[in-house]
Amino acid sequence: MAVGTNGTNGPNGGSLPKGTPLTEPSPVAETDPAVYGEYEAKWGKAAFPATEDEWIARAKEVADILATDAVQRDLENKSPRAEIALLKHSQLLRVLGPTKYGGGGQPWNVAYKLIREVAKTDGSIGMLLGYHLLWSTSANVVGTPEQADRTHKLIIENNWFVGGAVNPRDQDQVITQDGDHIVFNGFKHFNTGGVVSDLTVLEGVLEGTEDHIFAIVETKQPGIQFLHNWNNVGLRLTESGSVRVINVRVPWTDALGWSATDKKPFDEILKIPFARLLLPTIQLVFSNFYLGIALGALSAGSAYTRTSTRAWPYTGGDTKSAATDEFYILERYGNFHAHLAAVTALADASGLAVASVYSNYSENRSELTWRGRGELAEKVAAVKVVATDEALQVTAGIFEVTGAKATSSKVGLDRFWRDVRTHTLHDPVAYKNRELGRWQLLDEIPEPTWYT
Incomplete structure (x- = not known):
């Protein structure tokens, strides 16, 4: 699966929708993934969870680890780079993925229980796990079977964390066409987990239509700019602040539920x-x-x-x-x-x-x-x-x-x-x-x- 990249000469010339905030992000402090290094080795040698009980036991282990300094981490309000590393080490990010690519192959009822367990000691990390599980399986719902398969292979084999910039209360991102690519431009006041993600789900409306398109893109690119301005009352480690999207190019083949040949949505997928x-x-x-x-x-x-x-x-x-x-x-x-x-x-x-x-x-x-x-x-x-x-x-x-x-x-x-x-x-x-x-x-x- 290809991932979207930034184009410096996109069809909108780098312009943003009217009213987009232009404040520059402030420096951000992050937690250090090295603090959980021992668990990469521990769980790497342990048997991969195979049953519901084993997955819940793993989630409880994660919760117990997070509990040791949850109060202090909440007060410090650092970007949760280390906590996402812990989720990766634990394999919880893979619980819903197909087994052929190294996923857990579990149903949603099990995933919900894992979210709940982690949230018992750290609500922010429980929330991030939940959003990841939704976004990492979104192609199952709005994509073609081939797109879903490619997405799973990419995410599960790399053990990647997925964030999302899909806040419906904001103006939709504008999507324009450029040959075999679509190009996203816009601004969202809220995204979830994007700062610490490997991939980000984007969603917008194709220019001149009322048709929405979802796509999963690489996070680390010039066209995705996080403002690091999440400093709210609670869920302080979710990195739910603002994001600018500037000329992010995505192959038509990665427009979930759309035909790359006809440049039209598959009605039998998206209209049901x-x-x-x-x-x-x-x-x-x-x-x-x-x-x-x-x-x-x-x-x-x-x-x-x-x-x-x-x-x-x-x-x-x-x-x-x-x-x-x-x-x-x-x-x-x-x-x-x-x-x-x-x-x-x-x-x-x-x-x-x-x-x-x-x-x-x-x-x-x-x-x-x-x-x-x-x-x-x-x-x-x-x-x-x-x-x-x-x-x-x-x-x-x-x-x-x-x-x-x-x-x-x-x-x-x-x-x-x-x-x-x-x-x-x-x-x-x-x-x-x-x-x-x-x-x-x-x-x-x-x-x-x-x-x-």
């Missing part, structure tokens, strides 16, 4: 419900790292309560000797546990539903109906609603059962809430509730959008 599976797939990615972050907060809060929280002495005659005997603390932890257990069960059921759709229709894409796609979207939407609600409830409420000293920055419990609060604003959950309401009352499947 199967081609709209990327959105429910990634929406469940979101829910699983929300859930993982909430479970991590519950675990960290429990450990703090057991070791550091003091019983309240002014109880009017019901004083306890230990915080773990306090009725209200036990009640809150029990309630958190029950609700997260319910969300976990719902997320697992929806993960199986996503995996089933891919298993049943990947070889016969045209057989998936709009109704079938809509029903899957509503299963995923239900998870998104309750995962958002419970993750916010738990990550904020954990301070009620840990106490005032637990708000110290060195404890780091605040990072769980900050991470969930940041990404749950990605698309308003109120619209998911409305969507589910129309499903419940009117039996209406949702209109496929960039967020549904």
